[in-house]
Amino acid sequence: MNPPLLALSGFxxxxxxxxxxTLADIRFDLARGRCLGVVGESGSGKSTLATALIGLLPPGAEAWGEGQFDRSLIDWHDQRAWRVRRGQRIGFVFQDAAASLHPLRSVQSQLREMLASQSAIAQALEEVGLPADAEFLRRLPQQISGGQRQRLMLALALARQPDLLIADEPTSALDALASxxxxxxxxxxxxxxxxxxxxVSHDLDTVTAVADDLLLLRQGRIVTSGATATVLQGRTEAYVQQLLRCRPRLLDNPRRLGLPATPAPAPIIAAPMARPALLVRQLAVHYRGRRALQVAAMDLASGAVLGVIGASGSGKSTLALALLQLIDSSAEQLIVAGTDPRGLRGSARKHWRGQVQVVFQDPGTALDPMQNVAAAIGEALDLHQLALTPAARRERIGELLTSVHLDAGLATRYPHQLSGGQKQRVAIARALAVRPSLLICDEAISALDVSVQAEVLNLLADLREQQRLTLVFIGHDLAAISFIADQL
Structure with missing residues (x-):
């Protein structure tokens, strides 16, 4: 067996x-040609470990334990040595390719920082399966798909021929084909x-397919480690079983995901709407004279869940924006939340806006970092005048937080003080504040780890039963859509 390229003991x-x-007693060996998968919930220390392994400790942080890279001892605080390793010996791919790439620089311009010749750029792109023609090289990051952006990040990380590549959630926001x-x-x-x-991933399918060995973290400690097949198939640890049971399946899903199985509250049956919640005939969206979306027919009854799935660039988010009337579209017939919104003006349109709400993919950017939870939810109540006194406002905010399984004490916290799952549930509570009849979830779980995904899916299933909420659930995870949706 090859000697380890990277070895940690008691880190x-x-x-x-x-x-x-934050991390304690981390130990593993990694040889060339091998893959170590690092898996765990939000806050388990996965990304902290990844950034520590490229020497990006925040100012004032303390690190200890023995580490060796290519048989040389690691000084965790020697930034000169880390600058030599980063890029040259160790490549890094961050989770959010869109945020990592410069938005105003072309593909070629970004590769030019690492590679001197046009032939080297072409070779780097070819290796990761990207075109190297002049038209592609001129494109900006926002002009290429999510999968192409992630491949470009890989090309940049691999440009200097590193010995070690660290990839932090490289497939979390990608559709099934791109992943x-x-x-x-x-x-x-x-x-x-x-x-x-x-x-580093919460995608157990990716880890199972790629990783030779697995390191399972919880609260900064190793729960279990070993060969991937042994850890996932042996299921010797209760925590491993919990993670596996949080995963939805394509067929025969349980009523609720995860352990322990919390019984769903008794449903509150609402009267059915006189008109369908959603009815679409010949909906079309055009960008710059080119057709971006064409939907022949779509029907959804009140209280039902429609799953929308497709590859990157297939028009999923465009459909959501068209239903929300946030982009120009045409349709022979359009009913959203029981009403044709196209002719609505003034107070009638404001009322309709309250009936149709949306939960976006990234709660970190959907929530105002300068607003605490109470202000974020209260803003929706104030806009629609649904709480006329301060006492009623506080009471309603507490009710909404309870409805999404959050403690009312979180009302004074800011987004950076919440986990990813908590932020997404706050976003859902804000959407529910105006008592909508239709909720559109656009990739609402794609950036969440497997256990938090289970929490959000269970929550949406509960809300559907309790409030007869109609859902349009957009995603790229067919198993998750199979769990939540009635029709596809």
Whole structure:
């Protein structure tokens, strides 16, 4: 067996002196041509470990424990040594490719920082399956698909021929086709280059397909580690079983995901609407004279759930924006939340807006960082004059937080003080504040880890039963849509 390229023993860190350890007693060996998968819930320390392994400790942080890279001891605070390793010896792919790439620089301009010649740029793009023609090289990041952006990030990380690649959630926001392509590419790089790979992911399918070994983290500690097949198939740890049961299935899904199984509240049956919740005939959207979306027919009864799935660029989010009347569209017939919104003006349109709400993919950007939870939810109540006194406002905010399984004490917290799952539930509570009849969820779980995905899916199932809420659930995870949707 090859000697380890990277070896850790007893590694730990804390963000400031005297604080509790964020990571403790982390140990593993990683050889060339092998992949280590790092899996865990939000807040388990996955990304903290990944950034520590490229020397990006925040100011004031403390790190300890023995580490070796290519048989040389690691000094965790020697930034000069880290600058040599980063890029040259260790490549890194961040989770959000759109945020990591410069929005005003072309594909070619970004690759020019790392590669001097046009032939080297073409070779780098070819290796990750991207075109190298002049038209593609002129494009800006927002002009290429999510899968292409992620491949471009890989090309940049691999440009200097590193020995180790660390990929932090490289497939979390990609559709099934793009995710599978990235998995194939990582396997190819591992075998052909002999690349050592650390794959940080909440996507157990990706980890199972790519990783040779698995490190399962919880609250900064290793729960279990070993060969991937042994850890996932042996299921010797209760926490492993919990994660596996949080995963929805394509067929025969349970009524609720995860452990322990909390009984769903008794449903509150509402009277059916006189008109369908959603009715679409010949809906079309055009961008710059080109057709971006064409929907022949779509019908959805009150209280039902429609799943919308498709590859990147297939028009899923365009459909959501058209239903929300946030972009120009044409249709022979359009009923949304029981009403044709196209002729509505003034107070009638404002009332309709309250009936149709949306939950976006990234709660971190959907919530105002300067507003606490109470202000974010209260703003919706104030806009629609649904709480006329301060006492009624506080009471309603508490009710909404309880309805999404959050403690009312979180009302004074700001988004940065919440986990990813908590932020998404606050976004759902805000959408529910105006008592909508139709909720559109646009990739609402794609950036969440498997256990938090289960929480949000269970919550949406509960809300549907309790409030006869109609859902349009847009996603790229067919298993998740199979769990929540009545029709596709």
């Amino acid at each position: 730990g860190m804390r963000y400031q002196p005297g604080a509790a350890a 599978a392509a990235i998995r194939r590419l990582l396997l190819q790089l591992k075998s052909e280059r002999g690349l050592a790979l650390i794959l």
